[in-house]
Amino acid sequence: MSVFSSTAKTNSSNYQPGVDGLRAVAVMLVLLFHVGFSQVSGGFVGVDVFFVISGYLITGIIYNAASENRFSYMGFMGARIARLYPALIFTLIVTFIFCFLLYSPSDFTRVAKSGLYALASASNIYFSNSAGYFDTSQETNPLLHTWSLAVEQQFYLIWPILIVASVKFAKKITGLVIAVIAIISLIASQWAITNMQVEAYYLMPFRVFELGFGGVAFFISKKVKLSEKYKELMMFAGLLMIVITAFTYSSMTPFPGINAMLPVAGAVLCILSHDSKYCGFVINNRASVGVGLISYSVYLIHWPIIIFFKYWSFRDFSFFEKLSIIFSSLVAGYFMYILIENRFRKIKIYSPISSSSLFYLSIICVLSLYIYTIKDNGITWRINSNNLASSVKEPAFGGDGIEMGKMVALGDVKAKPEFVVMGDSYARQYSSTIDRIMRSEGRSAIGFFADGSYLSPDILFDSKGKLSVYGKKVALMAINYAKDHSLPIVYVQSWLNYRTNLVDENRNHFSLNNDNVYMEFHARNIEKMKKMAGTQFVIIGNHPTSGGEDSDGGLSCVNRPSYVYTPCANKLFNRDTGPRRDANNYLKSLMEKQNIQFIDPYIYLCKNGKCSSVSDDGNLIHSDAYHLSKTGASVAWKGIGPEIDRILKLNN
Numbered sequence: 224m225s226v227f228s229s230t231a232k233t234n235s236s237n238y239q240p241g242v243d244g245l246r247a248v249a250v251m252l253v254l255l256f257h258v259g260f261s262q263v264s265g266g267f268v269g270v271d272v273f274f275v276i277s278g279y280l281i282t283g284i285i286y287n288a289a290s291e292n293r294f295s296y297m298g299f300m301g302a303r304i305a306r307l308y309p310a311l312i313f314t315l316i317v318t319f320i321f322c323f324l325l326y327s328p329s330d331f332t333r334v335a336k337s338g339l340y341a342l343a344s345a346s347n348i349y350f351s352n353s354a355g356y357f358d359t360s361q362e363t364n365p366l367l368h369t370w371s372l373a374v375e376q377q378f379y380l381i382w383p384i385l386i387v388a389s390v391k392f393a394k395k396i397t398g399l400v401i402a403v404i405a406i407i408s409l410i411a412s413q414w415a416i417t418n419m420q421v422e423a424y425y426l427m428p429f430r431v432f433e434l435g436f437g438g439v440a441f442f443i444s445k446k447v448k449l450s451e452k453y454k455e456l457m458m459f460a461g462l463l464m465i466v467i468t469a470f471t472y473s474s475m476t477p478f479p480g481i482n483a484m485l486p487v488a489g490a491v492l493c494i495l496s497h498d499s500k501y502c503g504f505v506i507n508n509r510a511s512v513g514v515g516l517i518s519y520s521v522y523l524i525h526w527p528i529i530i531f532f533k534y535w536s537f538r539d540f541s542f543f544e545k546l547s548i549i550f551s552s553l554v555a556g557y558f559m560y561i562l563i564e565n566r567f568r569k570i571k572i573y574s575p576i577s578s579s580s581l582f583y584l585s586i587i588c589v590l591s592l593y594i595y596t597i598k599d600n601g602i603t604w605r606i607n608s609n610n611l612a613s614s615v616k617e618p619a620f621g622g623d624g625i626e627m628g629k630m631v632a633l634g635d636v637k638a639k640p641e642f643v644v645m646g647d648s649y650a651r652q653y654s655s656t657i658d659r660i661m662r663s664e665g666r667s668a669i670g671f672f673a674d675g676s677y678l679s680p681d682i683l684f685d686s687k688g689k690l691s692v693y694g695k696k697v698a699l700m701a702i703n704y705a706k707d708h709s710l711p712i713v714y715v716q717s718w719l720n721y722r723t724n725l726v727d728e729n730r731n732h733f734s735l736n737n738d739n740v741y742m743e744f745h746a747r748n749i750e751k752m753k754k755m756a757g758t759q760f761v762i763i764g765n766h767p768t769s770g771g772e773d774s775d776g777g778l779s780c781v782n783r784p785s786y787v788y789t790p791c792a793n794k795l796f797n798r799d800t801g802p803r804r805d806a807n808n809y810l811k812s813l814m815e816k817q818n819i820q821f822i823d824p825y826i827y828l829c830k831n832g833k834c835s836s837v838s839d840d841g842n843l844i845h846s847d848a849y850h851l852s853k854t855g856a857s858v859a860w861k862g863i864g865p866e867i868d869r870i871l872k873l874n875n
Contacts, residue, residue, distance in 0.1 A: 241497030242276060243515030244506025245490065248462070249273050250518040250525075252469050254552060257529055258545040265472025268486035270371050271433050271479065272465060273522075275490035277375055278437025285383050286397065286441065289390040296383055301572045303379050305582075307519075309567035310559055311372065312585045314523045315341065318365050319592050321531050327782040328601025330534075334364055335596035341369040342589060344376035351425035363534055365527040370425050377427040378434050386438075398442030405435030413480035417730075418689060423479065430479065433487050440491045447495075454499035457492040462505060464489030475723050514553065520564050521556030528552055535787075605784040620846040621856035622651030622672070625658070628697060630704065631670040634661025640669045642711045642761075642871065645701035647694075648674040648850060649766070650715035653863070656856040660864060669710070671701035677721045678714070679748050680755060685724045685732070702756045711759035711871055712752075717849075718745060718765050718806055738806050746813040753819070761870055762814055764807035766824035766859060767834035769845040820870045827862030828855070 249272035256266020288294035315338050322331045340349035347370035385404065389397040408431035415423030423429045449457070468486045476482055497503060505511065514521070528551055532544075540548065570579050596602055625631055633644070633654060644650055644657065651672040661667055676694030677684055680702065684691040705712050722735045725744075735741045753760045804825055811821040828834055828844065836844045844855035851859060 239497050240512045241503055241506045242280070242494060243518075244508070244511035245272065245493050245497070246276060246515035246518040247511040247513075248465065248506060249276070250514065250521050252465075253522065254525055254549050256469075257526060258548050259540055260545065263469050264474070265469045265476065267478075268465065268468045268472060268483075271483050271486045272490045273371070273518075274375070274430060274433035275437040275440070275487055276494070277378075278434030279440045279494050280437075281379065281382060281434075282386065282401065282438030282441045285386045286390065289387045290394070294383070294387055296387075297573070299383055300379065303376070305570045305572055306568050307372065307376070308586075309570075309582065310520050310523050310564040311341065311369070312582075312589055313559060313563045314527065315366075315589045315593075316585070317524070318527050319589070319596075321527065322365070322596075323602065323605065324784065324786045325531060325534055326601070326784075328603050328606065329782070330363075331596055331601035334366060335593040335601075337364055337366045337369075338589070338593045339597075341366050341373070342586070342593075344373045346370050347373040347377075347425040347427065351422050363530050365530040367530075368522065368526040374425075374427045374430050375434075378431065382434070382438075398439060398446075401435055401438045401442070405432040405439060408432035408435060409481070409484070412483070416477045416480045420477075420685075433479065433483060436487050436491055437494070440494045443491075444495055449496065451500060454496035455502050457496035458499040458502035458505075461489040461492030461496065462502065464492070517553070517556045517560040517564075520559035521552050524555045524559055525549075525552035528555065605786070606782055619853050620652065621656060621851045621853050622648065622654045623853070625651055625654040625670065625672065627651065627672045627674055628693070629671075630700065631672070632667060633658040633670050634667035635665050636667060638665055638667040640667050640708065640710060642713050642867070643669045643671065643701055643705045644713040644715065645671040645678060645697070646715035647672070647676055647678065647717055647720075649717045650713075650763075652846075652851045653715065653763075653856045653860055655853055656860045657864075660860065668713075669704060671697050671704070673697035677725055678716065678752075680752060681728060682733075682748060683726050683728060683730075684721065685726050685730075690726070690730065698752065702752055705756045705758050709758060711761060712756060713761045713763065713867060714749065714752075715763040716745070718742070718810060719803060738802060739809055742806055742810045742813060745810060746817065749814070749819065750817055753817075759871070760819050761867055762810070762819060762821045763863060764810060764821060764823045764825075765803040766851060766855075767803065767828055768849050769836045769847075822863055822866050824859045824863065827859050 249269035252263060252266040252269035252272075254266075255263040256269070260266075285294060285299065288299075318334065318338065322334050326334065337346055337349050337353075340346040346366065350367060350370050385400070386397065389400045393400060408428060412423055412429040412432060415429050465486050468489070472478070472482070493506065497506065506515075525548075529548055532540075532548065567582065570582055572579050572582060625633075631654070632640075634657065638661075644653070651670075651674060654670050654672065657668055657670070673694050673696075676691065676697065678694045678698035678701070680695060680698055682695070684694050701712065704710070719738065719741070722741050723732070725733050725735070727733070733744065735744055749760060749762065807821075807823050807825065811823065814821040825834065838844055838854050838858055842854040843852055844858065846852040846855075
């Protein structure tokens with residue numbers, strides 16, 4: 224039977240097709256967001272709608288069974304595992320196959336580690352711990368989306384205990400108990416946004432309120448009978464709330480916390496009015512219900528499809544490709560639903576019958592494959608000797624061996640320092656080269672470095688909800704040293720990063736809505752520091768990155784297996800255009816107005832409109848996707864160094 228043929232999909236007389244239709248809204252928002260339709264910048268709220276639906280349905284299942292004294296915790300968990308795990312295991316197997324064919328050893332190893340956590344329903348914990356300054360690889364991890372499944376599974380562990388206990392000791396106020404728990408979680412989530420932002424997003428305690436308010440919706444639906452008029456109003460309002468957040472929220476929106484309540488409340492309203500006659504058609508029509516039925520499989524498979532295509536192509540999707548990915552996800556999800564999810568959802572995981580035996584065998588298979596991948600460092604034998612990587616040395620970060628957070632002497636310590644160089648890791652990446660060249664020439668400089676920080680005397684850094692003064696401390700050290708010794712300052716910063724992390728001393732976030740506004744923000748900060756130091760400033764702009772989003776950059780590209788053709792050369796030779804170069808040009812124009820010299824590394828790292836990730840002698844320019852290796856820093860400094868000397872001599 225086609226999932227689109229009828230809403231009578233289940234034997235249950237309590238089946239609510241509109242709830243499945245609401246799932247369709249949720250999964251389509253997630254799809255539109257993930258493929259890159261910028262208009263749906265808040266499409267991630269589809270996950271929150273899923274949470275509300277799960278809370279609503281699971282609360283009803285547990286409460287009804289507990290009220291009739293027939294609830295079994297083991298039976299409940301067995302049913303949840305049978306419902307969720309077959310499709311998840313299939314996704315893990317498909318992910319392994321494509322990673323085997325496409326991924327470099329280091330990227331494959333990272334995926335394998337996250338896969339084990341996904342199998343243990345703990346990937347949200349893995350990703351919350353993996354989020355860090357140099358750890359950008361998770362953006363292209365095909366299992367990143369499994370964090371939400373882990374949240375649900377962890378919720379299923381504790382929710383039955385709470386509801387059964389409430390039914391036993393305070394049945395009449397079970398709904399109130401759930402509401403109180405949800406409110407406590409909401410308060411905790413709002414607090415965590417400020418104090419532990421990454422954990423607030425990924426960890427279950429800070430998401431319980433979304434599932435909890437779904438549970439509240441169940442108790443409201445039991446006690447309140449709505450007129451058709453109110454149902455229409457509620458459905459319209461609920462859909463509007465979800466859509467508004469999908470189109471107005473973005474990655475800059477503090478989330479979840481109180482901001483999540485708009486899509487959560489919208490989902491609750493839609494659930495309570497799921498059978499409204501007119502507005503309810505949006506979620507009750509056959510297409511919506513059909514997509515809703517396969518939404519779990521679609522959700523599981525869509526992200527690997529997106530990531531594998533992105534990993535293979537290393538370019539932005541065209542409009543046609545975005546639509547093709549959505550269509551492919553729906554088709555793949557349909558067949559996953561028919562062949563895997565629906566076929567195995569009724570297996571008895573505690574019974575040694577053939578279907579459950581196959582289930583356990585598949586788990587053992589996945590465990591073995593992923594553990595082997597980790598043990599063998601990404602199955603290195605896939606990389607043959609003909610790959611370019613065989614002649615490329617492992618790149619070292621250009622700042623290796625240079626300390627942070629303190630004054631560092633670069634070059635000949637006996638020589639008088641000529642300038643102060645300060646900044647984040649984009650400054651430190653040049654430090655080894657400065658040290659080597661100036662030592663050989665009997666010259667010296669002083670360095671002050673703070674990786675992953677914004678250097679400013681009065682702008683603070685919101686690090687995962689925790690206020691950091693590291694950048695302020697290092698900036699003041701550098702400014703005071705330059706002022707006391709009358710030395711010019713060479714300032715290097717990652718000019719496009721940190722936009723959402725910067726706050727004033729009252730913890731108010733700055734409104735930096737686009738790159739030009741952010742460059743103007745930098746210009747004001749530079750002018751302020753220049754006045755404080757009373758000395759000359761030289762600014763070094765963004766350098767070209769390796770072109771990919773994975774954390775190993777060019778090394779990942781050349782270390783890939785050759786089973787499948789991949790346009791990896793596109794990653795090694797990028798055009799010298801794009802947001803980073805545009806930011807350089809605009810910041811340069813702002814610096815000219817302040818009579819501050821600006822040096823653009825693109826001039827020295829790019830030729831004929833292309834920026835190579837491999838040097839003329841076959842070494843990698845980048846140590847990861849974003850930072851220069853010692854080779855790359857040396858190539859760049861051959862031009863930057865003499866230009867600094869020329870600028871400083873002109874002003875003496």
